[in-house]
Amino acid sequence: MLQQFYPQVFHDYRYELNKDMNLAAAHFIPDAEAGVCQQMHGHTYFINVTIVGDELDRTGFLVNFKTLKEEIHKRYDHSLLNDHEAFAGDQPDTIPTTEVVAAQIWQQVDALLAERPNRPYCLQVLVRETPTSYVTYRPKKEDHR
Ligand SMILES: Nc1nc2c(c(=O)[nH]1)N=C([C@H](O)[C@H](O)COP(=O)(O)OP(=O)(O)OP(=O)(O)O)CN2
Numbered sequence: 285m286l287q288q289f290y291p292q293v294f295h296d297y298r299y300e301l302n303k304d305m306n307l308a309a310a311h312f313i314p315d316a317e318a319g320v321c322q323q324m325h326g327h328t329y330f331i332n333v334t335i336v337g338d339e340l341d342r343t344g345f346l347v348n349f350k351t352l353k354e355e356i357h358k359r360y361d362h363s364l365l366n367d368h369e370a371f372a373g374d375q376p377d378t379i380p381t382t383e384v385v386a387a388q389i390w391q392q393v394d395a396l397l398a399e400r401p402n403r404p405y406c407l408q409v410l411v412r413e414t415p416t417s418y419v420t421y422r423p424k425k426e427d428h429r
């Protein structure tokens with residue numbers, strides 16, 4: 285299946301965890317460049333997050349798969365993305381394009397992981413908006429905690 289193709293990130297952490305999820309959401313891109321996508325429309329977004337680390341927590345997890353799903357799926361499923369504060373502005377980094385959605389999910393997941401004593405790290409977020417279009421977001425070296 286097309287959605288099961290993942291770009292590999294090379295690293296030397298001991299553990300790598302991947303969590304897939306689907307969510308249904310609507311959006312619109314308020315710019316003439318977006319053509320028909322200026323009109324509100326929906327997607328079943330496919331999301332994959334890649335988490336790495338050298339240490340596990342006391343449960344033997346890098347991070348619980350369910351925690352990741354709750355953070356992302358619960359927030360955005362069956363919502364209009366433009367209604368969320370992060371996507372409500374008119375600056376390029378607040379328009380709910382696939383690129384910005386991927387970057388925003390990275391920010392959220394990074395904030396969540398920063399609180400964990402075993403310090404896992406999100407190395408990649410993949411957001412597929414349609415069967416033919418996806419974006420991967422990878423933090424720069426200077427974003428590393
Ligand atoms: N760089 C980006 N380009 C476009 C985005 C985006 O988020 N980043 N988004 C859109 C629209 O929201 C649209 O929903 C998706 O566009 P597209 O892949 O063109 O959709 P199609 O299903 O029509 O693709 P086909 O391969 O032509 O069937 C537009 N551009």
Ligand SMILES: [Zn+2]
Pocket residue numbers: 311321325326327413
């Ligand atoms: Zn769209």
